[in-house]
Amino acid sequence: MTDTVTSTPELIDGVYREGAPIADSKAPGGDIAGKWTTRKFEAALVNPANRRKLSVIIVGTGLAGASAGATLGEAGYQVKSFCYQDSPRRAHSIAAQGGINAAKNYKGDGDSVHRLFYDTVKGGDYRSRETNVYRLAEVSADIIDQCVAQGVPFAREYGGLLDNRSFGGVQVSRTFYARGQTGQQLLIGAYQALERQIAAGTVEMYARHEMLELVVVDGKARGIIARDMVTGEIETHLADAVVLASGGYGNVFFLSTNAMGCNVTASWRAHRKGAYFGNPCYTQIHPTCIPQAGDHQSKLTLMSESLRNDGRIWVPKNAEDCDKDPREIGEDDRDYYLERIYPGFGNLVPRDIASRQAKNMCDEGRGVGPAVDGVRRGVYLDFADAIGRMGEDAVRSKYGNLFDMYERITGENPYQVPMRIYPAVHYTMGGLWVDYDLQSSIPGLFVTGEANFSDHGANRLGASALMQGLADGYFVLPNTIRDYLAKGPFTKISDDDPAVVEAQQTVTSRLEKLLSIDGTRTVDSYHKALGKVMWEKCGMERTEEGLREAIEEIRALKADFWSNVRVLGAADGLNQSLEKAGRVADFLELGELMCIDALHRRESCGGHFRAESQTEDGEALRHDDEYAYVAAWEWGGDDEAPVLHKEDLVYDFIELKQRSYK
Amino acid sequence: MATSTAPARAARKGPPSILLKTVVAVTGLFFVFFVLFHMYGNLQILVGPEAFDEYAHHLRTFGEPMLPEKSFLWVFRILLLASVVGHVWASMSLWRRAGQARTTRYAGKKKTSYGGFYAKAMRWGGLALLAFVVFHILHFTTQTITIDGAHASPAERVISSFAVWWVVGIYALAMVFLGMHLLHGVWGAAMTLGLNTSLQRAEQIRFVSILLATIVVVGFLIPPFAILFGFIE
Amino acid sequence: MKLALKIWRQDGPADAGQMVRYDIDGVSEDSSFLEMLDLLNEQLITSGEDPVAFDSDCREGICGMCGVVINGEAHGPERTTTCQLHMRSFNDGDEIVIEPWRADPFPVIKDLCVDRTSFDRIIQAGGFISANTGSAPDAHATPVPKEDADRAFMAAECIGCGACVAACPNASGMLFMGSKVTHLGELPQGQPERGARVVAMTEQHDLEGFGGCTNLGECTRACPKGIPLNVISQLNADYRRAGYGGSSAD
Incomplete structure (x- = not known):
């Protein structure tokens, strides 16, 4: 899986190269209903006494990050949690309105784990991984139990039991909700659990901190370089494993329903260090x-x-x-x-x-x-x-x-x-590629929630984002990361390790560069220009021609950015323009990859509509024979073509069908 | 700044603020009880000066012969004094804390401020009331201040004093302060004692506080004005 | 629209700070208050001046990150968050005074940004229900009367923006604390820790240096979510039942 490209393969379409396919997503064998039980059993345990010697960094405090932080803290690991906001409670999960799905079948209307699994795969237009989705459906019921126990005030009926509604055209009532503020209530629940661990001393909280680089030592993710956004100090944080729960990248479109601060920087820095980026073109509008x-x-x-x-x-x-x-x-x-x-x-x-x-x-x-x-x-x-x-x-x-x-x-x-x-752009199904254990292609780097690509395929069902974030954080990651941590504690790394110093220097020189350009255009004007290109050419409908133009336009914009952007002030204190500049610089690189991904996928599926691939009456046309795979992109280097690794999607338990709404 | 793990801070000085609030509330309610009792006594003057004098006399002989003369009165006075001390001390402590909690004031001025008016009515108004109480005791209890010569009968003291317009003026002004103080004080005491449990209950408490304030102000102002306008001689 | 802005500028936590006047033209009535500040910042950057620092994130009124005092009112003249306040609430030619939340437990970081981690520490003290992941019984094991669930939800709507503190003449954090105590205290799951919770949170609240509530109700008028004052009464009641902090047993 992590095979590096030995000889440079030829350039395809002039914009990318193809590397070795991904052979295995590491899901255990057997019947789909038994896989997760098998995996939990086979994953090594860590002796409680050893847990406090093991440290985990978690970036992001939304549903996926806060729940993971709380759960790992409760288990006794040393957790360091990071968020760019002033408090972990602000993460953008809070804005989700609708609800959260769970296969509880409290309404007795024929719901089941298998039906939720089926609906999610079908809703994802058959571009998600069966094994992950089944597990998601399986743990969905536990999420509701957990949230109720921690005091999430879900809507109730007069008898005092939980109310459910049907959501997004699904035929069963499986959506739990708290008026129009479900995301807020779930996040506050996870936030409170996290604060409890902060008080208990198992979690150390770093608010107003932004991760700017991943530290990789001997091929393993071992820490991050973060900037204290208040003092401007560049800090090195080292650990045995790193978890990215840093959300989606919808803000590449400038205008989206994402929060102002939502960004791809954490994911993108990891991508540049070797983590594959899965299906970047899948965005939900x-x-x-x-x-x-x-x-x-x-x-x-x-x-x-x-x-x-x-x-x-x-x-x-x-x-x-x-x-x-x-x-x-x-x-x-x-x-x-x-x-x-x-x-x-x-x-x-x-x-x-x-x-x-x-x-x-x-x-x-x-x-x-x-x-x-x-x-x-x-x-x-x-x-x-x-x-x-x-x-x-x-x-x-x-x-x-x-x-x-x-x-x-x-x-x-x-x-x-x-x-x-x-x-409007609202959610990104794509994200860092992860295996069944939610581990990226860099050992020791785990990715959860919207930041990973795993569960929604080419299109996400309503009320499934909250479910995935909490499933990953409360139940999946804590079980899979222990298998990795059981091999630790890993060799101690000193702050002057060459890999650490290199990461620090990348960060400081980049900040210095941004401040020294002193051009004429504001960061926001670049962001708006990028957003316009993305929306017009890599938005709801994409064409070969448009995408090729977009790639050229983004490259030109990126070159202009690095020679003409104006960022005032200094790096040694709160500087919101500097923060934005770094994020937009990463969006410019991501935008190009999204267009390349969209260009190479010559089919219409889910959130990706390719004008060249439609039926006679203008409906989306999928090509399962050619494109039933996950596109996992490897960073090719600055101004180098990215390398595509295909992970074939095998459907053993569900039959592939074309959608029709006529 | 780096972490939200609790930094070492100086320990809180003094009792918890909710305890201070409770002291204010409980002593305040005791005053409400006292004031109603006092008002009942004052209204005796409408029955006639004799009834009023008898009431005043009974205050001294309350509980006799079981208790010695004036014992009830003194117990009550001590309780009142302790309540005044508690009420003022707790309020001033909260006032000081509020000052420390915002050392930089706002430059912008709000167009309508509900709280500002009441806050002033409670704090500065409360101090004004305290000054009035001192005056009132010097006037009617110790008789250090005499308006129209000394009188043996309490009723005569009252009638001769309130025949003077500016004395009525002082008392009327004090009652307006008392009314405002009660309007918010009764509400606040109910809040502090945990009685406001729903929006409906809040309405009821508002009603009771307006009612009490009105009864007390009107009840206290009937005798002086009745005297001033010559209905009682 | 043309506006005269008077904005609090402060370089860092240790600086003295001052009000600075900016004239701005071409503001759309349809823009939000923060978009008006975005426009000002674009103009400041172009002319080489340091842009005004202010916090915001979701810009749809739910994350609680934004909040400034506008003409003396927390979140401005409408009952909403600053991000949801639109310029049509102002008139052409208005003078607008913009200041950060003023409370010593919310120290200014820069310009209009304040540090609200004191709120997080109040939650750390006890604003949670101890339920380790995986330990929960079935969600239907404990029915919750709808009335209680609804009141818990009402209190749980708090977004932790701090407007209550900013608006309170005493800079008290009791509406924030009361909403959490009411949210968790209304639910059966919250009962075992109810007494200990209110005592610990109140202790932390006072330690942080917030003032005491004097029941004026400025907080609830400023609250973008309209959290009623009765959560403070609930806090007081729970505190009394917990023995005024003398014993943490309920």
Whole structure:
């Protein structure tokens, strides 16, 4: 698996090379239902007395990081936890609204571990690894038990038992929720468990710290270089293993539903040190976000998909009606395009289809709302029919909080004027490649949650992100990392080890470089430019031509960045421009890899729609014979082509099918 | 800054702040009880000066012959004094802590400030009340301050004093301070004693505090104004 | 829109700091308050001046990272977080005074950024239920009356932004602490540690140097999540039942 490329293979498509395939993801054999039990049994144990001699660094304190920190702390390991925010409680898991899936079958409607497994693989458009997904479904029920025990206030019925709802078009009610704040409540639960371990002394917390480099000694991940964002000090932290739980990279698009600080730096630095990056082009675009109002906008806000249950989506039939008051556009002049194209599913088609059709309408010039850069990007989500049918009060009780949020952001009253929505980047299924143990291609480097690529394939089901983060952190990683730690404690490394010094120097020289360019453009202007390229050419619909252009544009932008960016101030204190500059520099490199990945995958699947690969009536067309594999990319070096390693996806327990929503 | 592991800090000085709040609340409620009792006595003057004098006399002979004369009165006075000391000490401690908790003040000024007004009513208003109580004791109890000569009968002292407009003015002003103090004080005591458990209960507590404040202010101001306007002579 | 901003500038924790005036033009009514500051920073960087440091992360009102005092009000004139406050709440030509949270337990790091780790330490003291991973019984083993679950949820909505402290004339952290005590205390899972929790958290709260509550309610008016004042009363009640810190037994 970690075979290095011995002789340089030829350049493919002019942008990448292909290396040896990944033979084995290290899942145990046997029936799928028994694999996880087998793995837990076979993974070596660590004597409790030895645990306190073993240290683990965890980067990120979202669901995956905080839960892992708490659990490893409870087990007695020495944990150091890092986050860039001022407190671990701020991690962006907090913003997840919908819910968390678990195969509890509390409703008795025929749910089971196998059904959740099946739905997740199918939802992922058959591009996820069967073994990992099955395990995810298997531990899902334990997550709910754990969260309830630590005081997460899930919604309950009058009898005092937990309530469930069906979510994202799934036919069983398996989603647990806490009003529209499920992510917040789960994160606070994990955060409290983490704080408890901080008080107990097993976890040391480093808030306002950003990981800027991975330390690899003798081929093993042994620590990180982090910057104290308050004092500017560059610190070296060494350990027996490193866990990255640093989230997704949706901010490569500049405008996304991610938090301002979400970044790829931790993952990207690890990638540059040898960790493979899996399926970088798989991004999820959520159809019901509030559209961009102008050039000033810094982020997009998501509204729950449940709005599509009662709202009708339309655009004007004629482009000249686009700037009219929507209430003055007659019924005959409206195009309810989802109902027209997909009479069976109507407004409830899956996320990727709803998103892509909205883009098509706007590209045709029939978008509505304010024009940004000359294009109106928005479609109407109209509740007039629902209000007529159910009454305004019923609509208010069902969607009141979402309507209020919409009004606060746009200043428009959605009870009177149709809402405007537009798709936005929301989640990245791709991430660092990991094996069944969640270990990356660098021994000792584990990756959990959204930062890894493992469970969602090409598309993620609603209410599955929270499940994966907590499954990884509470149940999977603590069981698999012990097999690695049982071989430790590893040889002690001193701060002046050449590998450590080299890592420190990379960090300091990069910071110095950023501060010394003293050009004319702000960091944000590069980030916006990159976002525009990514959104237009590596967003909802990708073409061969567009991706090739994008690669060139990003390369040019990157070159310009390193010669013309302006970062003021010094490195020895809080400097938010400097932080952003480092993140954007990494996004520029990632953006190129995403385009290369998208270019090489000449099929449409899940969140990746390739215009050249569609059916006669314009639907996504997968090519299982050619592309049923994970694309794990190895860093090729600065200005060198990346190297592709394929991990074939073998479906032993599920049959591959094409999706159809007509 | 580096970690959020608790840094070594100087130990808290003094009792826990919730304990201080409780001292304020409990002594405050004792004052409410006292003030109602006091008001009942004052209103005796509406029945007639004799009734008022009898009430004043009974305060001295309460519990006789089991207890010696004035013993009840003195026990009550000592309790009141202790409560004043406790109330003022605990409030001042909290005031000082609040000052230490924000040593840099805001430059921007809020347009509407509910809390600022009440906070002032409690702290500066409370001090004003304390000054008034001292005056009141010097006036009616020790008779150090005399308005219209010395009188043996308590009722005569009251009637002769409140016939003077500015004396009524002082007492009326003090009652406005007392009303404001009670308006927030009763609410705060209920909060501190843990009685506010729901939004509905909060409404009830608000109602009771407004009611009590109104009763006390009106009840105390009836006699002086009745005297000033010549209804009682 | 054209605005006159008076912003607190402070280089570092040890610096004295001062209010500095900036005039800004071309602000969109549809931009959020923080996007207005983004615009100011872009202009400052272009003209070679140090941009204003301020905290924000999710910018959708849930992470609790942002928060400044605007014209004397924590999170500004609307009941929401600073990131969700939009410029249409202001008028063209307004003067806006922008300051950091002012409380000694929240020392200023730079400009408008403050250090709120004191809140984390209050949680460390006892704001949790001790339930090691893997030790939990089935989630349905203990039904929770809906009323209790709903009140726990209401209190659990706290985002830990610190506006309550910023708005409180006493710089008290009791709304924050009360919401955690109420959240965990309403649930059956939270009972075993209920007394010890409230005592330890209160002790830490006082140690950090927060003031005592005087029941004025400025906190709940500033709270972007509208946490009611009764959580403080609940805190007081639990503290009394725990023997005023004298004994940690409930």
